Amino acid sequence: MSARLTPPNLQLNEQGKLKHFLTLEGLKQHHLVEILDTAESFINPHNPNDIKKVPLLRGKTIMNLFFEPSTRTRTTFEIAEKRLSADVVNLNISASATKKGESLLDTMWNLEAMQADMFVIRHAESGAAHFFAQHVAPHVHVLNAGDGQHAHPTQAMLDMFTIRKLKGDIYDLKVAIVGDILHSRVARSQIQALSLMEAREIRVIGPKTLIPPFPESLGVHVYHDMETGLDDVDVIIMLRLQNERMQGALLPSEREYFNLYGLTEKRLAYAKPDAIVMHPGPINRGVEIDSAVADGPQSVILQQVTFGIAVRMAVMSIIMSNAAQLAQSQTTDDTEERPA
Amino acid sequence: MTQTFNFDINQLLDELAEKIRRHPRFNHQIKLIGIRTGGEWIAQGLHQRLGLENPLGVLDISFYRDDFSKIGLNPAVQPSSIPWSVDDESIFLVDDVLYTGRTTRAAMNEIFDYGRPAAITLVALVDRKGARELPIQPDICALQMQCHQTLKLTGPEPLTMTLLEDDSIPMAETP
Numbered sequence: 001m002s003a004r005l006t007p008p009n010l011q012l013n014e015q016g017k018l019k020h021f022l023t024l025e026g027l028k029q030h031h032l033v034e035i036l037d038t039a040e041s042f043i044n045p046h047n048p049n050d051i052k053k054v055p056l057l058r059g060k061t062i063m064n065l066f067f068e069p070s071t072r073t074r075t076t077f078e079i080a081e082k083r084l085s086a087d088v089v090n091l092n093i094s095a096s097a098t099k100k101g102e103s104l105l106d107t108m109w110n111l112e113a114m115q116a117d118m119f120v121i122r123h124a125e126s127g128a129a130h131f132f133a134q135h136v137a138p139h140v141h142v143l144n145a146g147d148g149q150h151a152h153p154t155q156a157m158l159d160m161f162t163i164r165k166l167k168g169d170i171y172d173l174k175v176a177i178v179g180d181i182l183h184s185r186v187a188r189s190q191i192q193a194l195s196l197m198e199a200r201e202i203r204v205i206g207p208k209t210l211i212p213p214f215p216e217s218l219g220v221h222v223y224h225d226m227e228t229g230l231d232d233v234d235v236i237i238m239l240r241l242q243n244e245r246m247q248g249a250l251l252p253s254e255r256e257y258f259n260l261y262g263l264t265e266k267r268l269a270y271a272k273p274d275a276i277v278m279h280p281g282p283i284n285r286g287v288e289i290d291s292a293v294a295d296g297p298q299s300v301i302l303q304q305v306t307f308g309i310a311v312r313m314a315v316m317s318i319i320m321s322n323a324a325q326l327a328q329s330q331t332t333d334d335t336e337e338r339p340a
Numbered sequence: 341m342t343q344t345f346n347f348d349i350n351q352l353l354d355e356l357a358e359k360i361r362r363h364p365r366f367n368h369q370i371k372l373i374g375i376r377t378g379g380e381w382i383a384q385g386l387h388q389r390l391g392l393e394n395p396l397g398v399l400d401i402s403f404y405r406d407d408f409s410k411i412g413l414n415p416a417v418q419p420s421s422i423p424w425s426v427d428d429e430s431i432f433l434v435d436d437v438l439y440t441g442r443t444t445r446a447a448m449n450e451i452f453d454y455g456r457p458a459a460i461t462l463v464a465l466v467d468r469k470g471a472r473e474l475p476i477q478p479d480i481c482a483l484q485m486q487c488h489q490t491l492k493l494t495g496p497e498p499l500t501m502t503l504l505e506d507d508s509i510p511m512a513e514t515p
Contacts, residue, residue, distance in 0.1 A: 038417065042419070043419060053453060054403035318413065
């Protein structure tokens with residue numbers, strides 16, 4: 001949990017602005033606020049489910065490299081890229097050259113030679129996106145779409161966006177993250193984002209076996225039972241039980257987990273009456289969340305997915321914008337008048 | 341030597357509104373769109389004066405600028421707000437100063453991403469001549485001036501427009 005996989009400046013350029021987006025670690029609040037504000041501008045103010053296509057990244061090529069299965073993240077990234085008018089290439093990694101023995105770096109350099117401007121990477125190994133970022137050409141950008149148990153920064157940002165949009169200033173809110181904190185890159189990034197946004201209180205709720213050691217170092221309050229943990233919170237974030245990442249018997253059974261930590265209407269009643277229920281997906285009905293809650297009026301799970309498009313558009317356009325501004329500042333010609 | 345000249349913005353808006361009213365495409369169902377920021381202020385003033393039925397639309401053309409790859413994104417970008425369908429509507433597009441024509445080009449591209457308007461009529465408070473880079477001309481404007489003269493518009497309350505510098509006096513009105 002404490003392993004620092006990313007040197008603080010790798011994802012920032014000389015002007016201190018985002019060059020890659022690998023983790024929330026080492027970022028400042030203003031970086032996050034810029035993402036949230038920019039995402040807001042992609043959403044139709046008269047219909048929050050409407051995100052319009054804009055010509056911002058026309059002529060840019062974005063390659064989605066998913067070494068690990070994903071539906072939501074991959075699809076919303078692809079939609080976001082298309083809404084920015086970028087050219088999108090999806091690589092089916094399992095059927096590609098890595099199977100034939102090509103190294104990751106050779107694959108990457110070949111893709112660079114195909115004029116990639118940005119890589120979006122999902123990988124089962126922690127630090128994979130960081131590894132890419134260390135080796136890409138200077139004009140190529142890397143976005144982390146989830147690496148091992150390390151980070152999933154765009155998911156955390158879309159969660160921050162959802163909270164801010166539906167509940168207002170994060171500064172005033174008590175947020176509980178429930179479930180498998182230990183294996184969750186989402187939880188890790190969410191905790192970092194909530195800390196950067198100075199949430200009033202961050203709680204994690206789960207069995208001792210699924211809470212990382214030394215949770216105090218994360219600045220969170222730990223609860224092992226739902227009733228006290230959910231008391232008076234504004235936001236509940238449920239996590240999926242990640243059976244595929246568990247080694248050995250951390251849990252007796254899914255049924256017992258649901259009995260102890262599943263979010264039911266009865267337990268939801270401990271939170272504030274207007275609390276929202278979030279989940280990064282995919283949800284396991286009857287394991288961590290009851291269908292009545294997942295489909296209930298306080299659930300914002302599907303809004304999160306839609307907002308994910310706008311947030312990913314924001315991150316990609318900010319990164320390309322920062323690159324443009326940096327290049328401009330490095331040319332001596334500053335006689336250009338503000339056009340239009 | 342730098343001179344300044346303060347315009348009577350209310351009088352200019354009155355004139356502009358009157359010219360719009362006399363335009364053959366004008367009726368009370370037209371849809372008015374202002375281009376953020378200055379054009380929005382002008383459009384607000386016109387919307388009031390014209391007594392239009394439909395709410396004002398506002399475009400933020402930051403995502404449509406042709407210089408993104410040079411100067412990046414405007415950090416103050418806000419969502420465009422077009423509260424009605426543009427399809428088959430007669431749109432009056434309002435900007436404060438028409439200069440290179442690039443803003444108008446961006447705005448028209450954005451409008452067409454919302455749908456297919458019946459017509460777009462271009463309204464500019466000021467037609468700043470001599471530096472047009474695209475074949476775009478205003479249909480309606482209140483003032484014409486030369487490009488060596490610089491204008492400063494501040495707003496929204498109070499809305500003021502000041503001519504900065506040079507020796508010339510604001511020029512003749514459009515016919």
